[in-house]
Amino acid sequence: MTSTLQEQELLAAAKAGREDAFRQLVEPHQRELHAHCYRMLGSLHDAEDAIQEALLRAWRGLPRFEGRSSLRSWLYKIATNTCLDAVARRPKRVLPIDYASAADPQLGPGEPIVESVWVEPYADERLGVEDGYAAPEARYEQRESIELAFIAALQHLRPNQRAVLILREVLGYSAKEVADTLDTTVASVNSALQRARASVEERLPEQSQQATLRTLGDEGLSKVVGRYVDAWDRGDVDAVVAMLTEDATFSMPPLRTWFGGRDAIRVFLAGWPLSGLWRWRHLAVRANGQPALAFYAWDPEANTYLPFALNVLTLRGERISDVTAFITRSAEDPDREVIARMPEQPFDELRLDAAFGRFDLPDRLD
Helix, strand or coil, X not given: XXXXXXXXXXXXXXXXXXXXXXXXXXXXXXXXXXXHHHHHXXXXXXXXXXXXXXXXXXHHHHHHCCCCCCHHHHHHHHHHHHHHHXXXXXXXXXXXXXHCCCCCHHHCCCCECCCCCECCCCCHHHHCCCCCCCCCCCCXXXXXXXXXXXXXXXXXXXXXXXXXXXXXXXXXXXXXXXHHHHCCCHHHHHHHXXXXXXXXXXXXXXXXXXXXXXXXXXXXXXXXXHHHHHHHHCCXXXXXXXXXXXXXXXXXXXXXXXXXXXXXXXXXXXXXXXXXXXXXXXXXXXXXXXXXXXXXEEECCCCEEEEEEEEEEEEXXXXXXXXXXXXXXXXXXXCHHHHCCHHHCCECHHHHHHHCHHHCCCCCEC
């Protein structure tokens, strides 16, 4: 779309019932709306459902759009309220470390949670997140606002506080614009923002991943990830653990089990993924604005390496403070012995799509 005149012409055509004009009208905004819905809902699949519903609402409500606000603001209003409706219908999304206490590593991986309660990874390079700030008034960078810690912190906010924080601090809308979007008052927006800021800042690390990555630089990041990968390739538990912070965590949604601290992670790694029972290969990717590794496990029946988990790494300086491994497999039997052999279990198609398909990762590595 190159001009206001062209937008007006498309708007008129869309109001006259031309679906192709409507598609052209909303297409430039879909990627950023997708990221917005992900921030609100913490789930790739929920975000896509919300986008479809929001666009349907926009199409039906187009005859009533009078142009008092920009088309972009109008679409954000519809998308935000669609997400708020979705939040009211389902449990909030969390990470395992917010769901339960750290597990005993001697017991190994625990049972999965059947219902969908977990935050999902986001392919920011592909789905609609740019560098920098969305607006001069924004407080958080666009990539910073889809980091795992930020998304997880958002999910702990009340829905209206979540919406206010995202609209004000991520997208840079004014308090008046946010009040219009949520059909409330400026005073209510400012009050909600104050409470939301305090809650989110309490949960976030001192330094964002974007700031950490800038400090490391491309070369420094490559060295950190390279050492970590090399240690995994050699099955060297001590070398892997040496790269972790003292208070590191290792979580594996959809399993509720997570391990905290170097000693616990050492026991888990030696007893399960690096026990020698399984062979691994990997590809380096980016997820949620952070470095990530797509791990593939050897499948003797298929005679190839098949997707197992997308491991999103959170860094603190040159060490890894959190590993969040989004597992693609499912186990109908909750028995611990079955869960302990998760690389041998069948795929969960939705998780496979979220962790590998949306990142355009190959379905096997030879």
